[in-house]
Amino acid sequence: MCGIVGYVGPNDTVEALLNGLRRLEYRGYDSAGIAVVDETGGISVRKRSGKLARLEELLAENPVSATGTGIGHTRWATHGGPTDVNAHPHLGDDGKLALIHNGIVENFAELRAELEADGVELVSETDTEVVAKLVGREVAETGDLETAFRNVVKRLHGTFTLLAMHRDEPGKVVSARHHSPLVVGLGDGENFLGSDVAAFVSATRRAVAVDEDNIAVITPEEVRITDFDGNPVEYSEFEVEWDADAADKGGWSSFMAKEINEQPEAVENTVRGRVVDGLVDIPELSALGDDRLREIDRIIIIACGTASYAGQVGSYAIEQWARIPVEVQLSHEFRYRDPVLSDRTMVISVSQSGETMDTLMAVKYAIERGVTTVSVCNTQSATIPRESDAAVYTHAGPEVAVASTKAFTAQITALYLIGLHLGRVRGTLSAEASAEAVQQFAELPEKMREAVATHEQIAQLAHWMADTRSVLFLGRHVGYPIALEGALKLKEIAYIHAEGFAAGELKHGPIALIDHGQPVFVLVPSPRTAPLMHSKVVSNIQEIRARGARVIAIVEVGDTAVLPYADDVIRLPLADALFEPLLEVVPLQWFALELSTAKGLDVDQPRNLAKSVTVE
Ligand code: F6R
Numbered sequence: 001m002c003g004i005v006g007y008v009g010p011n012d013t014v015e016a017l018l019n020g021l022r023r024l025e026y027r028g029y030d031s032a033g034i035a036v037v038d039e040t041g042g043i044s045v046r047k048r049s050g051k052l053a054r055l056e057e058l059l060a061e062n063p064v065s066a067t068g069t070g071i072g073h074t075r076w077a078t079h080g081g082p083t084d085v086n087a088h089p090h091l092g093d094d095g096k097l098a099l100i101h102n103g104i105v106e107n108f109a110e111l112r113a114e115l116e117a118d119g120v121e122l123v124s125e126t127d128t129e130v131v132a133k134l135v136g137r138e139v140a141e142t143g144d145l146e147t148a149f150r151n152v153v154k155r156l157h158g159t160f161t162l163l164a165m166h167r168d169e170p171g172k173v174v175s176a177r178h179h180s181p182l183v184v185g186l187g188d189g190e191n192f193l194g195s196d197v198a199a200f201v202s203a204t205r206r207a208v209a210v211d212e213d214n215i216a217v218i219t220p221e222e223v224r225i226t227d228f229d230g231n232p233v234e235y236s237e238f239e240v241e242w243d244a245d246a247a248d249k250g251g252w253s254s255f256m257a258k259e260i261n262e263q264p265e266a267v268e269n270t271v272r273g274r275v276v277d278g279l280v281d282i283p284e285l286s287a288l289g290d291d292r293l294r295e296i297d298r299i300i301i302i303a304c305g306t307a308s309y310a311g312q313v314g315s316y317a318i319e320q321w322a323r324i325p326v327e328v329q330l331s332h333e334f335r336y337r338d339p340v341l342s343d344r345t346m347v348i349s350v351s352q353s354g355e356t357m358d359t360l361m362a363v364k365y366a367i368e369r370g371v372t373t374v375s376v377c378n379t380q381s382a383t384i385p386r387e388s389d390a391a392v393y394t395h396a397g398p399e400v401a402v403a404s405t406k407a408f409t410a411q412i413t414a415l416y417l418i419g420l421h422l423g424r425v426r427g428t429l430s431a432e433a434s435a436e437a438v439q440q441f442a443e444l445p446e447k448m449r450e451a452v453a454t455h456e457q458i459a460q461l462a463h464w465m466a467d468t469r470s471v472l473f474l475g476r477h478v479g480y481p482i483a484l485e486g487a488l489k490l491k492e493i494a495y496i497h498a499e500g501f502a503a504g505e506l507k508h509g510p511i512a513l514i515d516h517g518q519p520v521f522v523l524v525p526s527p528r529t530a531p532l533m534h535s536k537v538v539s540n541i542q543e544i545r546a547r548g549a550r551v552i553a554i555v556e557v558g559d560t561a562v563l564p565y566a567d568d569v570i571r572l573p574l575a576d577a578l579f580e581p582l583l584e585v586v587p588l589q590w591f592a593l594e595l596s597t598a599k600g601l602d603v604d605q606p607r608n609l610a611k612s613v614t615v616e
Contacts, residue, residue, distance in 0.1 A: 001027065001028050001076040001078065001102060001103075001610050001612065001613065001614050001615055002027060002028045002073060002074060002075050002076055002088070002100075002101070002102040002103075002195070002610075003020075003021060003024025003025065003026075003027035003028055003073065003074040003102070003194075003195050003199070004024070004071070004072070004073050004100050004101075004102050004161060004163055004182075004193070004194065004195050004199075005017055005020030005021060005024060005071065005072045005073075005192065005193065005194050005195075005199040005200070006070070006071045006072075006163045006165075006173040006175060006192060006193035006194070006218065007020070007068075007069070007070050007071075007072075007173070007190070007191075007192055007193075008068060008069050008171055008172065008173055008190065008191055008218050008219055008220050009068055009187060009189060009190020009191065009220045010068060010189060010190060010220065011068075011190060012066075013036050013066035013067070013068055013069065013070040014034065014036065014059065014063075014064060014066050014070065016070070016190075016192070016203070017034045017036075017070050017071070017072035018034070018052075018055075018056065018059075018072070019202055019203075020072060020192070020194055020198075020199035020200060021034075021052055021055075021072045021073075021074050022052060023198035023199060023201070023202075023247050023400075024074055024194065024195055024196070024198055024199055025051070025052050025074050025605070026255075026400045026401070026402060026604070026605070026610070026611040026612075027074060027076065027102075027195060027196075027610055027611055027612050028074050028075050028076025028077075028610045029051050029052065029074060029075075029076070029605050029610075030049065030050070030075055030076060030077050030082035031047065031048060031049040031050060031074075031075040031077070031082045031083070031084070031086070031087035031088075032047065032048065032050075032051070032052045032054070032055040032072070032073065032074045032075065032087065033045060033046060033047025033048065033055060033072070033073050033075075033087045033088050033089055033100075034046055034047070034055070034059075034070055034071065034072040034073070034089070035070060035071050035072075035089040035091075035098030035100075035165070036064060036066030036067070036069065036070035037066065037067050037068070037069040037070070037165065037167055037170045038064055038065060038066060038067065039065050039067060041167060041170070042095070042096075042167055043091065043095060043096060043097070043098050043165075043167050044064045044066070045089055045091065045098060046058050046059055046062065046064060047073075047084060047087035047088065047089065048084055048087060049082050049083050049084050049086075049087055050082075051605070052074060067170065068170070068171060068220070069165055069170050069171055069172065069173065070165070071089060071098060071099075071100050071163045071164075071165055071173060072100070073087075073088035073089060073100040073101075073102075075087055075088060076610040078104050078127075078615060079104065079105075079108065079125060079126045079127045079128075080124055080125030080126045081125070085123060085124045086124045086125055086126050088100040088101060088126075088128055089132075090124060090126065090128050090129040090131075090132040090133075091129075091132055091136070092132035092133045092134070092135050092136020092137070092139070093135075093136030093137070093139050093140055093166070094136070096136070096139075096166055096167045096168065097132065097135060097136045097139060097145075097164060097165070097166045097167075098132070098164065098165055099128065099131060099132035099135060099162060099163065099164040100128070100162070100163050100164075101127070101128040101131060101160055101161070101162050101163075102160065102161045102180045102181075102195060102614065103158060103159035103160035103161060103178075103179065103180040103614065103615065104127065104158045104159055104160075104615050105127040105128075105130065105131060105156050105157070105158045105160060106157045106158035107155075107156065107157040107158070108127035108130050108131075108158075111130050111131075111134060111155070111156075112127075112130045115130060115133050115134065115137075118137075120133050120137070127158075131152060131156065131160075131162060132164075134152045134155070135148050135149055135152045135164055136148075138151050138152055139166060139168075145164065145165075145166045145168075145169050145172065145174055146174055146215075146217060146230075149162075149164055149174045149176065149215070150215060150228060150229070150230055153176045153178070153215065153228055154228050156178070158178075158179075159178060159179035159180050159357065159614065159615060159616075160176070160177070160178050160179070160180055161175065161176070161177045161178075161180040161181060161182045161195065162175060162176045163175045163193055171219050171220060172217060172218070172219050173193060173217070173218050174215065174216075174217050175193050175210070175215065175216045175217070175218075176214070176215045176216075176228070177210050177211075177212065177213070177214060177216075178212065178213055179212070179357065179360070179383075179614075180195075180355070180614050181195050181196060181355045181382065181383060181612075181614070182194075182195070182209075182210040182216065183195075183196060183197055183199075183207050183208065183209050183210060183381070184207065184208040184210060184216055184218060184223050184225075185197065185199065185200030185201075185203065185204045185206070185207055186204055186206040186207065186208065186223065186237065187200070187203055187204045187206075188204075189220050189221070190203070190220055191218040191219070191220060191222075191223055192204070192218070193216065193218060195612075196379065196382075197240045197380070198247050198398060198400075201240055201242070201243065201244050201247060202244035205239055205240040205243065206237055206239060206240075207237065207238055207239075207240055207381070208223065208225070208235050208236070208237055208238070209238070209381035209382075209386065210225060210235075211225075211233065211235075212383070213227060213228055214226065214227055214228075214233055215227070215228060215230075238380065238381055240380065241380055241395070242397050242398055246397045246398055247398045247400060253597075253603075254401065254593070254597075254603040254604050255400040255401040255604045256401035256403055256405060256493070256589075256593050256603050256604055257593060257603070258401075259399055259400070259401055259405045259406045260405045260406070260452060260586065260589050260590060260593065261452055262396070262397065262406050263405065263406045263409045263410075263448050263452065263586065264444075264445035264446070264448040264449050264452070265397075265445070266394070266395070266396035266397065266406040266407075266409060266410045266413075267409055267410060267413045267441075267444055267445060267448060267582065268444075268445045269395035269396070269397075269410075270394045270395050270396065270410045270413040270414055270417070271413060271417065271441050272395065274417050275438055275441070278434075278435060278438055279424055279434060279438070280417050280420035280421050280424060280434070280437075280438065281421065281424075282392055282417055282418065282421045284390045284391055284392050285374070285390055285392065285418065285421050285422075285425075286421075287390060288372065288374075288389060288390050290425050292372065293421075293422060293425045293426065294425060294426055295344050296324055296344055296345070296346045296372065296422070297324065297325075297342075297344040297345070298324065298325050298326075298327075298342075298344065298345045298346070299315075299318060299324050299325070299326040299327075299345070299346045299347075299348060300326075300327055300328075300329055300334075300339070300341075300345065300346075300347050300348070300366075301314065301315055301326060301327070301328045301329070301347075301348045301349075301350060301415075302328075302329050302330070302331045302334050302347060302348070302349050302350075302359060302362045302363070302366075303328070303330070303331060303349060303350035303351060303359060304330060304331050304332065304351075304356055304358050304359060304613070305404070305488065306352075306403075306404040306407075306408050306485060306488060307350040307351055307352060307356075307359075307404070307407075307408075307411060308328060308330055308331075308350070309408070309481040309482070309484050309485040309488070310350055310408050310411035310412045310415065310481075311328040311348075311350045311411075311415065312328045312480070312481035312484075313412045313415070313478050313481045313482070313581045314326075314348075314350075314411070314412055314414075314415025314416060314418075314419065315327070315328050315415075316477065316478050316578065317415065317416045317419045317478075317578050318415060318416075318418060318419035318422065319419075320419070320578070321419040321420055321422070321423035321428065321429045321433065321437070322419050322422035322423045322426055322428055322429070323423075323426070323428040324346075324422065324426075329362075330358075331349070331356065331358040331359040331361070331362040332358040332362075332616065334362040334365065334366075335361065335362055335365040341366065341369045341370075341371050342370075342371070343370050343371065343372075345366075345371040345372070346371065346372045346373075346374060347362075347363065347366040347371050347372070347373050347374070348373075348374045348375075348376060348415070348418065349362065349363050349373065349374070349375050349376065349377075349384055349388065350376045350377075350411050350415070351375070351376070351377055351378075351382075351384050352377070352378045352379065352394075352396075352399055352404055352407035352411070353377075353378070353379055353382060353611065353612040354375065354377040354378070354379040354382020354383060354384040354385050355379070355382050355383055355384070355612050355614050356384075356612065356613050356614070357613060357614050357615055357616045358613070358616055359384060360383055360384050360387070361616060363375070363384055363387055363388060364387065367387065367388075372389050372390075373387070373388040373389050373390075374388060374389065374390045374391075374392060374418070375387075375388035375390070375391045375392070376392050376393075376394060376411055376414045376415060376418070377391060377392075377393055377394065378393065378394045378395075378396050378399060378407050378410065378411075380393065392414050392417070392418060393414075394407060394410035394411055394413065394414045395410070396409075396410035399611075400604065400611075401603065401604045401611075402492070402493075402604060402605060402606055402609050402610065402611045403489055403492050403493050403589075403592065403593075403603075403604075403606070405589050408485065408585065409448070409582050409585065409586075412581060412582055413441075413582070416437070416441075416578070420434060420437055420438075436576065437576075437578075440575065440576050440578075440579045443575075444575075444579065444582060447572075447573040447575060447583055448582065448583060448586065450572070450573045450583075451572055451573070451583040451584075451586035451587065452586055454570055454572070454586065454587045454590065455590050457570060457587075458570070458587050458590040458591050458594055459590070459594045461552065461568055461591065461594075462590075462591055462594030462595045462597075462598055463594070463598060465519060465595065466595065466598040466599065468496060468519055468595070469496065469497065470496065470497040470498065470499075470513075470518065470519075471487070471490055471496060471497075471498045471519045471520075471521065472487075472498070472499055472500075472501065472510070472513065472514075472518065472519070472520045472521070472549075473486040473487050473498065473499070473500040473501070473520070473521045473522075473523070473588070474500075474501050474502075474503040474506065474520060474521070474522045474523065474537075474540060474544075475500065475501075475502070475503060475522075475523035475584075476502065476503045476504060476523075476525060476533050476536065476537055477525065477530070477533055477577070478577065478578060478580065478581045479503075479523035479524075479525060479537075479580070479581065479584065480500070480501075480502045480503075481581070482500075482523055482581045482584050482585050482588070483500030483501060483502075483521070483523060484500035485500070485585055485588065486498070486500060486521060486585070486588035486591070486592075487499050487500040488500075489588060489589055489591075489592035490591070490592045490595065492592070492606050492609060493592050493593065493596040493601065493603055493606045494592055494595040494596040494599060494601065495599070495601065495606070495607070496595060499513075503522070503536070503537050503540045504536070504540075506540055506543065506544070507543070511543065511544065511547065514544050514547040514548060514549045515547075515548060516548035517548060517549075517550055518544075518548065518549050518550065519549070519550045519552060520544055520549045520550065520551055520552070521552045521554065521588065521591075522537065522540070522541055522544075522551060522552070522553050522554065522562075522566075523537075523554050523580075523584050524537050524538070524541075524553050524554060524555045524556075524559060524562055525537060525577060525580065526556045526559070526574070526575075526576075526577055526580065527556075527559050527561060528556075528574070529576055529577045530577045533577075534559075534561070538561050538562055538565070541553065541562055541565045541566065542565055545565045545566075550567045551565060551566045551567050551568075552566070552567065552568040552569075552570065553565075553566035553568070553569050553570070554570045554572065554584050554587060554588075555569060555570070555571060555572070556571070556572055556573070556574050556575070556580070557571045557572065557573060557574060558574070559571075570587050572584065572587075
């Protein structure tokens with residue numbers, strides 16, 4: 001939930017930390033802070049509640065000159081409200097040690113009581129300060145930061161990535177991970193730690209993903225990784241696929257606007273290299289063995305939020321092409337229902353970050369029960385793909401805005417490719433259907449550009465609707481999860497009450513919500529490829545219009561059937577029914593962005609939310 005960065009090296013330490021925090025701010029932005037070893041050889045801390053800009057103001061008012069060792073943190077509050085005092089770093093050992101934390105220490109109350117009984121004074125309400133004081137006490141006893149850190153880490157329950165430094169051991173930052181992400185950046189005479197590679201990608205693209213329950217110690221010259229008992233572990237380096245520019249706003253008004261625009265390329269890059277001689281072939285799935293894929297008799301897609309809606313869209317395609325029953329479950333519900341699983345079940349997790357704790361725990365549960373696990377993920381070397389039997393990466397590039405856009409369309413793409421691969425291997429996909437899908441993918445980027453070009457029309461619509469208090473979304477078949485996604489986007493960034501419904505469900509209750517002027521977006525299926533669904537949805541439009549709804553119809557170009565009943569019509573290029581969601585969602589993303597902007601809100605950093613939800 002929080003972003004963490006560590007730096008050791010000869011360059012401007014404060015700038016290195018701020019640089020990392022700027023790129024990690026999406027992970028949490030209710031307070032930020034840094035600690036450095038300063039010119040006097042002591043630890044200096046600057047921290048403040050609010051966004052990173054407030055910390056930067058503080059540093060301008062009260063600068064600090066650092067000497068090459070520092071840690072930085074951007075917070076999304078769990079224990080203790082977002083105040084200056086609760087902001088990280090926290091101090092131990094009479095201010096000689098500084099420590100930051102991402103996660104939750106579940107046994108913090110008992111550890112806190114132990115410290116208090118020992119006469120230790122705690123100034124904040126956080127679990128993190130408890131850890132800082134414990135490590136500080138151990139350093140005072142053992143005289144060695146690494147030993148002290150190891151001793152404490154072994155006592156903690158819950159989830160954590162921890163970074164600590166001590167003034168008596170300058171040029172060193174120690175770190176540990178347990179269920180929260182941690183990567184090392186390998187520089188030239190300098191090294192970094194971060195919650196993800198964004199923390200250091202402007203300085204180096206060489207990285208090491210630290211494994212579960214490992215400790216990484218960095219100095220300018222070396223990186224050492226051990227288990228919690230201090231036994232050395234082998235590690236391998238990987239090259240970050242994208243560069244710093246990809247994680248910058250690049251002239252756009254917001255990251256979300258930039259990322260909506262990047263969708264044609266995100267989809268194209270996700271397909272790239274996965275079509276061979278006109279057939280979909282995903283090497284990561286082939287590596288599982290075709291026999292294993294042929295034996296699968298049930299697929300469960302697990303995900304949260306937007307990723308779960310991508311899963312819902314994908315479930316229609318996989319079922320259609322691979323003829324395997326597919327169900328979608330929210331990750332946080334999955335293990336509590338005691339699901340019926342067998343060695344012929346495949347669990348496909350969908351996660352942009354690859355670190356969502358609910359999804360990770362569901363994947364681990366599935367692994368323990370011997371099912372085949374496949375991860376659809378956008379983040380190289382994240383925990384979920386590394387834990388899974390196979391990883392099918394979406395190549396959407398870094399997604400920084402909290403509201404997911406390009407990752408969503410890339411996730412649908414990856415799930416479709418999985419469906420096509422399984423259909424081919426299992427012999428359930430006809431040559432025509434396969435060729436048609438491949439052709440649809442080839443045409444998709446251009447069509448998505450046209451969908452992106454609805455921006456102007458949507459901006460005007462949003463302008464007129466800036467005072468709207470509630471918006472409904474209706475869809476059928478693959479349009480239903482898109483209705484859910486359209487509603488989620490609006491809630492998240494425009495703070496407007498919104499709900500998505502399956503159009504057929506309307507008359508079973510929700511139609512009572514329709515009042516004069518109630519805006520309703522309707523996703524209208526193609527009359528060419530889905531004539532039956534089309535006629536049903538047109539009837540739904542008539543029903544709500546008769547009750548006073550303001551209808552905004554999203555149709556394929558040339559569909560005139562809705563014109564008499566729609567107040568606004570948004571036209572999208574022709575596509576096969578299964579490919580329509582990849583176009584339909586784009587105007588809904590714009591709509592949320594424009595309403596958020598019209599209300600003067602922060603599009604990229606909505607209140608109460610963080611990009612990566614690493615607590616359960
Ligand atoms: C909504 C959004 C969230 C995420 C969800 C899962 O715009 O971004 O609903 O989709 O928190 O996150 P990942 O995909 O990282 O597992």
